[in-house]
Amino acid sequence: MKYMPKIIFIIGAAALLGTFLAPIWRITLEAPQYPQGVTMYIWINKLDGAERGTLQNINILNHYVGMKMIEPESIPELKYFPKIIIGMAVMGVLFGFINNKKLWLTWGIALILLGMLGIYDFYLWEYDYGHNLAPDAPIKVPGMAYQPPLFGTKMLLNFNAISYPHYGSIFIGIAMIFSFLAFFLKKKQEAR
């Protein structure tokens, strides 16, 4: 199948747009008085919760320990991440039609680098929220920071914070895997 690698690459690049369909990360706070947990979803372009009011509820909990308000409109990443994703998807589809495996490999590596940068940025964001505490907070626990884990679970006072990628990340994974798969299939084809 001559066009297979090209098709795979284009599908992979287009799959990036799937990040607009589902959250890419999920952080759940568990405590006895929250039997269903308080779940925040991080999308490529927005933050929301399992229920209406979740963000406000998290902010209410956070303000006791002096954490900043989470205000989606003041988080710049939510504005430029969607542009990067759309840019990468458009570029990817173009590269697909150009049908050049080196471009594909470059695109795939760029996506991985961007992904790593994104996760590092997310870490910094979490660090800032967890450490940059108001000095006049009602509840001050010496030595305590409230940075949720990047990946995994962590007890933060009475809350067990659970953080894992969510469905939206699968689309980024598909984009990465498909770009390399397409590269190797094409390489194999050309070697014949």
Next chain:
Amino acid sequence: MKSMKLILMSLTLGSVFLFSGCGNGDGKGTGAIGSSGAAEKVYVAPGELDEYYQFFSGGFSGQVTVHGLPSGRLLKTIPVFATDGEKGYGFNEETKPMLMTTFGFVPWDDAHHPKLSQTNGEHDGNFLFINGNNTPRVARIDLTTFETTEIIQIPNTAGLHGSPYPTQNSEYLVAGTRFSVPIPQEDVSIDTYKENFKGTFTFISGGQEPGKMDIAFQILVPGYDYDLATSGKGPSHGWTFFTSYNVEQENTLKEKYASQYDKDYIAAVNWKKAEEYIAQGKFKEWPAEYYHNFYNDKTHTATATKKSGVKVLIPAECPGLVYYLPTPKSPHGVDVNPTGELIVGSGKLSADLTVHSFAKMLAAIEAESFDQEIDGIPVLNFEAIVAGTVASGGLGPLHTEFDGRGNAYTSFFISSEIVKWSTETFEVLDRIPSYYSIGHLSIPGGGSMKPWENGKYMISMNKITKDRYLPTGPELAHSAQLYDISGDKMELLLDFPTMGEPHYAQGILASKIIDRQVKFFPLEENEHTYKTLNEKDTRVERDGNEVHIYATMIRSHFAPDNIEGVKVGDKVYFHVTNLEQDWDVPHGLAIMGAQNAELLIMPGQTETLLWEPLTPGIFPFYCSDFCSALHQEMQGYVRVSPADSDVKLSWKLGDEGSGN
């Protein structure tokens, strides 16, 4: 040795319970500690949920209580006809209109019969209706919020007992006057009873349409005491039945004089015929004033609307509208079985139950088997309509409900027991005591066409408890008892105390209600005139001697929480919006010296408390519903200055505020 003692002790206790369970001499009663595992049947483990909601009238508390079955646990008290300081009901500005009547603001009533709304003869879980007996009113409780959202006053009525008994699709709720009076009211000698006193049956429309309850029409009937009611179902859909006593038409010493005749009447009203007469214009427009009060869940505010005029049908001018079914011994309850064919009349001074046949009734009307006619109402021949008599062996039958297996269960007040009988053979199948003096009984769904689970539980509501609970001074608990009726033999499972007189109750499978619960009110849907949707908009405004405080509450502060410039003689309105958007986070507002009550504000809701400070000074206010770790800090101050002071109006929260 020790364990031996324990065994002996439990054996002794067990036999005491067994004996007390056999009190009625049938020798077969079972106590709470029986071989069948009664304790297990009512045990709902911590964290688990009950199978049924059971709505009890709070009787003379004027409220409704919600219990879970089979545990009997109290889940909520819903204020209906009486003010409730806990919830600010009838005290805050928003709910005061709910209790308006043509008699003025009436802050108490005697709540009697909670009835669930019906669709196709089955309980649909939409609404609960209940009547106020003293100042005739019918209320709607919305089962998404468990709040009273509508109350309609019933004009031309005195004492509203036979109500609300909805029709098969809740087309109408009904209301029969317990006390006959001059209609319209007038100043006459009480001794002119026979000449001047009349009764009415009222049909209320809008059962399934919130905000639309209205008096569709009334029927003027002879001046008896109309007691209870029930609406037909299936074949008898289109008819409503009202019992009566005091056909003697006596106006004094009724306990004796009104118990002289052998038979009183069950009035059978053909309301479909009534609709035809209304459509034909065969009604009289009579003057009548009444209130219709409606609470809107968007504005979070009730409005009281005075209405006037009712359509009245006179049976003598409307043939085929009303028939009288002679029924022995001052019938109290009237109940129609799930198939809609049997009309059970409980002659409360009798040992026997009279069961009329709806089919025979129609045949008797067709054949004109009338004994006489009273004010245009044909009295049907007793022999022609009776389907059978249940020789109960008990005394004082009051109310009957049904399982889905062809059995009926009748409460007996005087002999303090429940008798189970077959609706096919009219034979008594079983009997079990109640402790003591049962009034109504309730089988979840047992008044509808579809008893839940074919009849699993039965509740008795008892007027007297004597030695059943720890004594509490002269006034003792009223109670309910839970029975298992799934088998051939009824089995007593549980006693539990209830609020006020638990006059009547209805139950519904929990699954019909659980999923429709409102958890909080979305702020963006709040249409309250005095809402404040964020802290930036909080403020205080003066308009003459009225001070309007636009405040918000969120864990764990009020905004604003320092207010100055209020003066003695001011009417201070706290308009407070709860900004929370989470389930189970109400906040309260309590002000020192307020002469009404607290506010208890649900998330997303706005409520208003009127406060009229009498003396200068500093008045703290605080959150009364334990909301958070810093609940105690959720407080504020109002400075009240003398009337002639020139302290300027100012307010703040932290660094934010009026800047004055």
